[in-house]
Amino acid sequence: MKEFDAIIIGFGKGGKTLATELAQHDWKVAMIERSDKMYGGTCINIGCIPTKALIHQAELATLKKGLSFEERKADYRKAIAFKNNVTDKLRQKNYDNLAGNPNITVYTGEGQFVSPEIVRVTTKEETFELTAKHIFINTGAETVIPPISGIQDNPKVFTSTTIMELEELPRQLIIVGGGYIGLEFASMYASFGAEVTVLEGFSALIPREDRDIAANVQEVLEKKGIRFILNANVQSVTNGEKEATLTYKDTASGELNTLQADAILLATGRKPNTESLNLKAAGVEVNERGAIIVDEYLKTTTPHIRAIGDVKGGLQFTYVSLDDYRIIREDLFGNRDRATTNREPISYSVFIEPPLSRIGMNEEEARKKNLNFKVNKFTVSSIPRVHTIGKTEGMLKAIIDADTKKILGCTLFCPESSEIINIVAIAMKTGQDYTFLRDFIFTHPSMSESFNDLFRFKL
Template sequence: MNMSEQIKKTQHLIIGFGKAGKTLAKTLATQGEEVILVEQSTKMYGGTCINIGCIPSKKLKFLAEKGSEFHQAIAKKNELIDALNQANFNMVDSVAEVITGKATFVDNNTVQVATDSETLAIQAEKIYINTGAVSRIPDIDGIKTAKNIYDSTGIMQLAELPKHLVIVGGGYIGLEFASSFAEFGSQVTVLETGDTFVPKEDREIADILLKIMQKQGITVKLNQKIQKFSDSSDNNQTIVHTDDDELLADAVLIATGRLPNTDLNLDNTGVTLTERGFIAVNEHLQTAVPHIYAMGDVAGSPQFTYMSLDDFRVVKSHLLADGSYTTKNRTFPYSVFVNPPLSVVGLTEENAKKQGFNVKTATLPASSIPKAKILEQTDGLLKAVVDSDTDKILGVQLLCAESHEMINFVDFAIRQGVKYQNVANYIFTHPTMSESLNDLFGKI
């Protein structure tokens, strides 16, 4: 940095337009504080979720299930994302200063921002890093040179539906895209390097999910080692070379996880990283430099936009309240948007037993739920895990239609220490998927 250049000063500098960053910017600015938000790309106003993550992928999923043609679905998705991107920019820009440029640290208080037209130096009393994560691209021969290879962002910009989509990685992102593209009409093959399908999930639930996906025409192969990628002789397709096969693909999705985006010259600061490369933070999300905070994916928080929003609440509590709201002991549900969706909160039966709980369990086939019959979505299984000593709910796994809506009620019950009998006897509206919780917990 040329130290003779003018230094811009502010109370709060937020790097990254993610859920935590944009919400904090608006909150602080409406409190009368000076706020500058720096975002590297015009395509990312609003953050990962809105532009390249949950919203576009779920819009495609909805349109696939609705029977939309692929090209039209991509166009509708782009229209929605453009509108949300602009709305998010306007939301922050109306109350705070937004600068589009690449931010790098000069020292603990100074950040250099390179825009299209100039280089700025910004000094801030407090700095907040909300730069998210980027796709992890494994070091496989040909991955950078072969055609038709995409990450999760690129796969949502395809002009034509691939006849055969190969997905490298059997994690949640890979499975969601597998479900969507199969619905659009692609032949889908999922290659998972591990020997267990969705290893973190309950085995009963995982087995049912695998059968459902296979019934939908999705091939899942375990224990797959990718040797290399190459172009076909006509250069129109990609050959995926594994230990025991060669697959011809019209498109290959690399879904092997995400890495924290720490490309900020943090070596110029006292900020430290964890062993896995995330920014190290305490329960208030302060880094090793107390006036620098990190929020969301880059801080190692669970990679869901609602956890980034909760990180905002943690920082807000520390800045504007008594700091009692922290990341300690927080529970949260999550959903995997396959068809039907898988939604989970708390402990599986196996994990509960490993932690020393005496457990009682119950399962309920989705086919027994009246609303599931109405929706004509009767595939799936529901499972509950209860502490037999206290009757409190330890965990629930819901593989059924509308599970992503139901799971929030269960999470609230767990947070409140509700006994399972209270859920078994709860009065739900009818006909709904939620009323199945009466039957599920009534079986314990």
């Protein structure tokens, strides 16, 4: 049995950064990754990087007018090749960064607990056991596959991972799920030239957002040609010679309806990837959603075992996983001043066109808390910058506490929102009054100068 100072199961953002940190402290580290296609984790291989690379290519595709569908298919194939080149390079770079470190040993195989201190590794060639005083679980999340008849092993049914390997642009695409992932893919494939239909089981899209924001998002995406069907409970999928037929039930009327498409994308959520870890042998408990239970320093119910990133549930973002690394770093080598309890608020972005970004409370949440709050909002078309780039759709919305003058939340559905939301995040994190953004001197013309007006409240 080989002994290490630390074992990390999963080559994701938080785990790989932690491995380098531990190695700098002369710890001997074992990094276990079950797939040679996942060095670097979800973000680099099947998440943020490839999707954003394709979204950028899709935006470029919208600039080409009058193309035939065959020409758009050719552009799509080039986009897939571009995406593959980007991910291949980053995957290799991530592997080399760890494998080239003398204090880190990378094992390509599946890790499974034998006991709280021992992990069995099964590679293509052999099975062996490792032991360490510190073990970190960084296995991420996987797509939830709903119990729909006809989708198992169906070549016309894809997940958000497998559809990015599809080299032929589908003429008709059905997306099952109107959440953030579904909307990102809907926006992207519509920009490439596919006819996109989104099926949502609930009566409204993106329920976490205020209804005025959600309505504006739906309106803008419908202008791109995306069709939305709400209250749609998918019953089955059957394949014909060229197309798949999807049957869904309208839960409002009880009617059964059918749709045809070349491809069907399941965007039905993600769940923590824990099933093969044998956590019971390690004494590591999970909650009702299968997420590993951790304390504010990411310790599991077996304290020398910690969980990093998506596997512990909560917000599934690469930058949250990176902050998990910082929490562990400070707990092991610093003054323990970082914890999950003090990192709010956290912003997020949905990369539709234009992108949707938010931080803090929305209006409905502020109302439920019975706060004395003020709301300000306006359409994107009033911002000078959007006219210089020809992107005039969307809206901005801010909420402040009328008693404390602090910013409660902000939602930006506008060009460059994924960048400028960080300005609001900094203001909130440093405890600034809303007047800080109201009176700040921004460059002109820029999207950020819109905060001068967005935070102009009358108290």
